[in-house]
Amino acid sequence: MVKSIVIAGVGGQGTLLASKILATAAGAKGLFVRTSETIGMAQRGGSVSSHLRIDAREAAPIIPGAHGDIMLGFELAEAVRMIPKLKAGAKCVVNTDRIIPTNVALGRGVYLGDEYLALFKNRYPEAVFIEGAPLALAAGDIRTLNIVILGATVGASMLPFSEEEIRAAVKACVKPKLLAMNERAFELGLKASGVRW
Numbered sequence: 001m002v003k004s005i006v007i008a009g010v011g012g013q014g015t016l017l018a019s020k021i022l023a024t025a026a027g028a029k030g031l032f033v034r035t036s037e038t039i040g041m042a043q044r045g046g047s048v049s050s051h052l053r054i055d056a057r058e059a060a061p062i063i064p065g066a067h068g069d070i071m072l073g074f075e076l077a078e079a080v081r082m083i084p085k086l087k088a089g090a091k092c093v094v095n096t097d098r099i100i101p102t103n104v105a106l107g108r109g110v111y112l113g114d115e116y117l118a119l120f121k122n123r124y125p126e127a128v129f130i131e132g133a134p135l136a137l138a139a140g141d142i143r144t145l146n147i148v149i150l151g152a153t154v155g156a157s158m159l160p161f162s163e164e165e166i167r168a169a170v171k172a173c174v175k176p177k178l179l180a181m182n183e184r185a186f187e188l189g190l191k192a193s194g195v196r197w
Helices: 014-027 076-079 113-123 132-140 142-155 165-173 175-191
Strands: 003-010 033-038 047-054 068-072 086-095 128-130
Touching: 003 014, 003 076, 003 113, 014 033, 014 047, 014 142, 047 076, 047 132, 068 076, 068 113, 076 113, 076 142, 086 142, 086 175, 113 128, 128 142, 132 142, 142 165, 142 175
Parallel strands: 003 068, 068 086, 086 128
Antiparallel strands: 003 047, 033 047
16 A cells, blocks of 8 residues: 655645644554655745655655656645646645745746646646635634545545544544644544535
């Protein structure tokens, strides 16, 4: 069951916690897992990507081009940036909320959101697209976006883990005082996963 999972987002969206949750789920099943993160200027809203290689003992932790089986895209432009890592026919859940980079806000660049979405839909017509921020806010905090995306990915049957296995991993990785809120976020993500654009 070799699986290579790419998580793409920006700093503050919880990509690293999502990676930890998936690695925890893999470990609980007795599967070998390697992880790697590229965080750059993550604390300032920069690009963040995580790579998970599950049950791939001979593979390097960084996913080479055209080897990714699954993508969790936390931000639209960052998801598009990681398309070269994906196989044809990869399974994807992408948050369509847009975070405008500083250079664009300063008038030094352009954010082509509609074009990014069209590109993704053309390459991966079976991808699931959700608006994650409203769901995270409904759960109680925008910082639960990562759990919303995980819930949507489970709901779309894209992960090599059951709902119960991911719920257990969330419980193992989230502070007890934040668990109820994150469980709400997971439920909202599960329900949203049936939405296709």
